[in-house]
Amino acid sequence: MPTFWLVVVLLALTALGFWFGRRRALNSAQGNPRELHSLPVYYGANVAMSVAIPALITLMIWLLAQPLLIENRVSATIPAELIPENTSIGLVMSDVRRLAEGLDEAVLQGVMTKSQSITLNTEASDIRAVLGTVGVALGSEVRPEVLEAAQSYRRLSSVGSTAMTLVCLVLALIGFGLSTLRTTKEFRARNVVERGVLALLILAASLAILTTVGIVLSMLFETINFFGLHAWSDFFFGSTWAPNFRGDSELSMLPLLWGTLYISAIALMVAVPIGLFAAIYLSEYASSTVRSFAKPLLEILAGIPTIVYGLFALLTVGPLLLKLFGQGEDGVLGLSWMTGATSVLTAGVVMGIMLIPFVSSLSDDIINAVPQSLRDGSLGLGATPSETIRQVVLPAALPGIVGAILLAASRAIGETMIVVMGAGAIAKFSANPFESMTTITTRVVSQLTGDTDFASPETLVAFALGLSLFVLTLGLNVLALYIVRKYREQYD
Structure with a gap:
C-alpha cells in the first residue's frame, strides 16, 4: 500500500x-x-x-x-x-x-x-x-x-x-x-490523555534541540572525513579557492568568508539605517492611518521570494550600477569602475532591500514596547520629542534592536540566490565593491550539485564550510546576547 x-x-x-x-x-x-x-x-x-x-x-x-x-x-x-x-x-x-x-x-x-x-x-x-x-x-x-x-x-x-x-x-x-x-x-481517561498530550508537548519542545544536535553532528562527522583527506592548514589559512576534482585542489575558506562578510556588511549598511529610521517614524511620528497602510506595505518585502530579488539584481540593479559606474565615457558619470553587472555592490544593495522589513518590523514592535511612562517623564522634564527618542526610547529599546540587526545579519550570511545572480562566482580577496565575488553558501550549493562523490575532498569541503558558517552564526548570537545583557541591566 x-x-x-x-x-x-x-x-x-x-x-x-x-x-x-x-x-x-x-x-x-x-x-x-x-x-x-x-x-x-x-x-x-x-x-x-x-x-x-x-x-x-x-x-x-x-x-x-x-x-x-x-x-x-x-x-x-x-x-x-x-x-x-x-x-x-x-x-x-x-x-x-x-x-x-x-x-x-x-x-x-x-x-x-x-x-x-x-x-x-x-x-x-x-x-x-x-x-x-x-x-x-x-x-x-x-x-x-x-x-x-x-x-x-x-x-x-x-x-x-x-x-x-x-x-x-x-x-x-x-x-x-x-x-x-x-x-x-x-x-480515568482525562489523566491518561493529559499525560499523553504532555509527552507530545515535551517531544515537540525537544525537536528543535535534537534537530540542531543532529545537524551539527552530521556536519561534524563529514568535516572530520574532509580533514582526513585535505590539510586543515590550507582550509583555514590558505588564500586560494580552486577545486578541480583532480587531487590538487586548493580549498581555502578565507576568500569565501571575505566575500560573505563583505556582501553582508554592505547589505546591513543599506538595511539598518533605512529600517531603523522607518521604525522610528512609524512608531513615534506616523498617524494611525499612515501606520496601518505603510507597515503592511513595507512587510510585503519580506514575502518576496529570493529568486525574484536575484532577478531584480541581475536585470535592474546590476545594469543600473553599470551604467552609473562603468562603460567609460559613455556612462552617466564617465567612470570605468565596473566591468560587468555582477558585483559585490549589486548583491549587497539588493540584499539590503530584502532585509529592510526584518529590521523595521522588529524594531517597530520593540520601540512600541518601551513604556509610555519613560516618554512622558522625558517630555515632562522639557526634552523635545527628538531628544526623547535619541536619549530615552532608543537606549531602552537597544537590546531588542540589536536582536533585530542580528536576525538581519544571519539572514544576509545565509542568503544564496541573490549572491548567485547578483555577485558572480569568483572567490578572491578584493576591497573593490564593483568586482564580482562569491560566498560560502554559494560554494556549498556548487560543491553538492550533480552526482556527488562523498569520498572526495572537493565534495566533503561543503560540510566543512557549512560547519564554519554555523560557528560564525553562533558567534554572532553570543555577541548579541552579551550586548543585550549589558544594556538591559540599566532598565531592569
Whole structure:
C-alpha cells in the first residue's frame, strides 16, 4: 500500500476510534455523562491516541530507516572489483537507485534474463548491446552488476513497504482494541490523555534541540572525513579557492568568508539605517492611518521570494550600477569602475532591500514596547520629542534592536540566490565593491550539485564550510546576547 493511502487509513481508524470510544463510555454510564470520571471527549481522545500515536511513530521511523538498511544491504552485494576505478560506492548506488526507481520491474526482469546468459568471455560491446535499452532510459551505459543490484533494491523496497503496512495496521488495531477494553465509566481517561498530550508537548519542545544536535553532528562527522583527506592548514589559512576534482585542489575558506562578510556588511549598511529610521517614524511620528497602510506595505518585502530579488539584481540593479559606474565615457558619470553587472555592490544593495522589513518590523514592535511612562517623564522634564527618542526610547529599546540587526545579519550570511545572480562566482580577496565575488553558501550549493562523490575532498569541503558558517552564526548570537545583557541591566 502506498504511504499516502496508509496514512489515510490510519487517520480513518483514528476518527473511528474517537467516535467508538466516546460512544462506549456513554453506553457504560447508560447515557448519563455525569456518571463518567471524565468528559466523554477524553474517552474518545484516549482511543484515538492509542490508535494513531504508535502507528504513526512506527511509520516515521520505518520510512527513515528502511532506505538506509536497504542501501547497506544492496551495496554489500556489489563486488569491489566491479566498481570502476576512481568511482566510489556512493556513485554506484546512485545509479542503482535511479535504475530501480525509473524502470518498470518487468523491464528489469526481462533485461536481467538476457544478461544472465552473458558469459565472462563475452565482449564488452555485446554486453552494451544487451543493456542498450536500459542505457537509453537512463541516458548512460548500465553495467550488469548495477542492473542486478537495482532489481534487488526494488524487491527489498517492495517487501519493506508491505511489512511496514502490516506492522502499522496491526499496531493501530491493537491500540484500538486495548484502549476500547479499558473504556469504562471508572477509567480515568482525562489523566491518561493529559499525560499523553504532555509527552507530545515535551517531544515537540525537544525537536528543535535534537534537530540542531543532529545537524551539527552530521556536519561534524563529514568535516572530520574532509580533514582526513585535505590539510586543515590550507582550509583555514590558505588564500586560494580552486577545486578541480583532480587531487590538487586548493580549498581555502578565507576568500569565501571575505566575500560573505563583505556582501553582508554592505547589505546591513543599506538595511539598518533605512529600517531603523522607518521604525522610528512609524512608531513615534506616523498617524494611525499612515501606520496601518505603510507597515503592511513595507512587510510585503519580506514575502518576496529570493529568486525574484536575484532577478531584480541581475536585470535592474546590476545594469543600473553599470551604467552609473562603468562603460567609460559613455556612462552617466564617465567612470570605468565596473566591468560587468555582477558585483559585490549589486548583491549587497539588493540584499539590503530584502532585509529592510526584518529590521523595521522588529524594531517597530520593540520601540512600541518601551513604556509610555519613560516618554512622558522625558517630555515632562522639557526634552523635545527628538531628544526623547535619541536619549530615552532608543537606549531602552537597544537590546531588542540589536536582536533585530542580528536576525538581519544571519539572514544576509545565509542568503544564496541573490549572491548567485547578483555577485558572480569568483572567490578572491578584493576591497573593490564593483568586482564580482562569491560566498560560502554559494560554494556549498556548487560543491553538492550533480552526482556527488562523498569520498572526495572537493565534495566533503561543503560540510566543512557549512560547519564554519554555523560557528560564525553562533558567534554572532553570543555577541548579541552579551550586548543585550549589558544594556538591559540599566532598565531592569
